[in-house]
Amino acid sequence: MSTLAASLPPGVADTAPGRGHIEIDDVTVRFTQNGAALDAVRGISIDVKPGEFVSVVGPSGCGKSTLLNIVAGFLKPSAGRATVDGAPIRGPGADRGVVFQQYSLFPWLKVRENVEFGLRMQGMAPAARCARARTLLGLAGLLAFENHYPEQLSGGMKQRVGIVRALATGPQVLLMDEPFGALDAQTRVVMQEILTNMWQQLKLSVLFITHDIEESIFLSDKVYVMTARPGRVKAEIPIPLPRPRTAEMSNSPEFIAILQRLRALIREESLAAMGGELRDGGLGGDWHLGKGGVGEAL
Numbered sequence: 001m002s003t004l005a006a007s008l009p010p011g012v013a014d015t016a017p018g019r020g021h022i023e024i025d026d027v028t029v030r031f032t033q034n035g036a037a038l039d040a041v042r043g044i045s046i047d048v049k050p051g052e053f054v055s056v057v058g059p060s061g062c063g064k065s066t067l068l069n070i071v072a073g074f075l076k077p078s079a080g081r082a083t084v085d086g087a088p089i090r091g092p093g094a095d096r097g098v099v100f101q102q103y104s105l106f107p108w109l110k111v112r113e114n115v116e117f118g119l120r121m122q123g124m125a126p127a128a129r130c131a132r133a134r135t136l137l138g139l140a141g142l143l144a145f146e147n148h149y150p151e152q153l154s155g156g157m158k159q160r161v162g163i164v165r166a167l168a169t170g171p172q173v174l175l176m177d178e179p180f181g182a183l184d185a186q187t188r189v190v191m192q193e194i195l196t197n198m199w200q201q202l203k204l205s206v207l208f209i210t211h212d213i214e215e216s217i218f219l220s221d222k223v224y225v226m227t228a229r230p231g232r233v234k235a236e237i238p239i240p241l242p243r244p245r246t247a248e249m250s251n252s253p254e255f256i257a258i259l260q261r262l263r264a265l266i267r268e269e270s271l272a273a274m275g276g277e278l279r280d281g282g283l284g285g286d287w288h289l290g291k292g293g294v295g296e297a298l
């Protein structure tokens, strides 16, 4: 552990060891669209062990956000069970921090006030919440900006504040839905390193949704690949690359082998999803996804 971790004051890295176990067990989510029932995910099971970094990848519309919204407590499963540390998820809670692609900062509050917001709601004394916010902002390299307003920050900085804010109340679990999707490639790489650093120091369990396969490999202990809608688990791929991960690792044979495997799995499902969409769109016909079919045109 780095010297930064050793310098964390009590209460900042207060995730209890062995906590933050997310279990999604045989979950189905059914929506009604235009009067018709539609299963976004069907019978899906996902396990995030305490302290694990787990990504979910899959074709567009396969139910990734739906899955995350269940764990966040924004949605209830139509069937199956979702628990954190064995307790059924009944709604949003301070034990789970959530970060979305859109920066959801309060524009009228300064950076540190944004981070302190949840702590203020919990009734923490001003000096204590200020100390905590400043420590976390320091971890994210943002201390110099504590008195700036969000509009004065770059996209990457705003998202770093969003992560810090989600972590301020000391959740065991961090849920992230395409958090770096709006950032340019260079900023994204820096954000991945900052996130890894914070994850390791705070000993969180992370459930991370992304479209970026390389990002999922770089960050994760395990990657779930989902099928086209209705989303199920197509594959569970362990990422046995050593940590700390470095940019050079993406040239290693191990990294490239995992990348090729994931790409092939997702391509199959993306083609299946597009075939379905084309049929749903009323084009009809016999859509073959093999040679000469939709797949060949992509």
Ligand SMILES: Nc1ncnc2c1ncn2[C@@H]1O[C@H](COP(=O)(O)OP(=O)(O)OP(=O)(O)O)[C@@H](O)[C@H]1O
Binding pocket: 031, 032, 033, 039, 040, 058, 059, 060, 061, 062, 063, 064, 065, 066, 067, 229
């Ligand atoms: N509130 C809702 N009501 C009806 N249908 C919904 C609702 N939310 C999601 N869906 C449908 O459920 C399916 C899964 O959506 P979801 O957003 O979870 O997929 P996703 O994998 O996150 O997609 P993307 O990768 O494009 O962000 C989609 O077909 C979507 O239209």
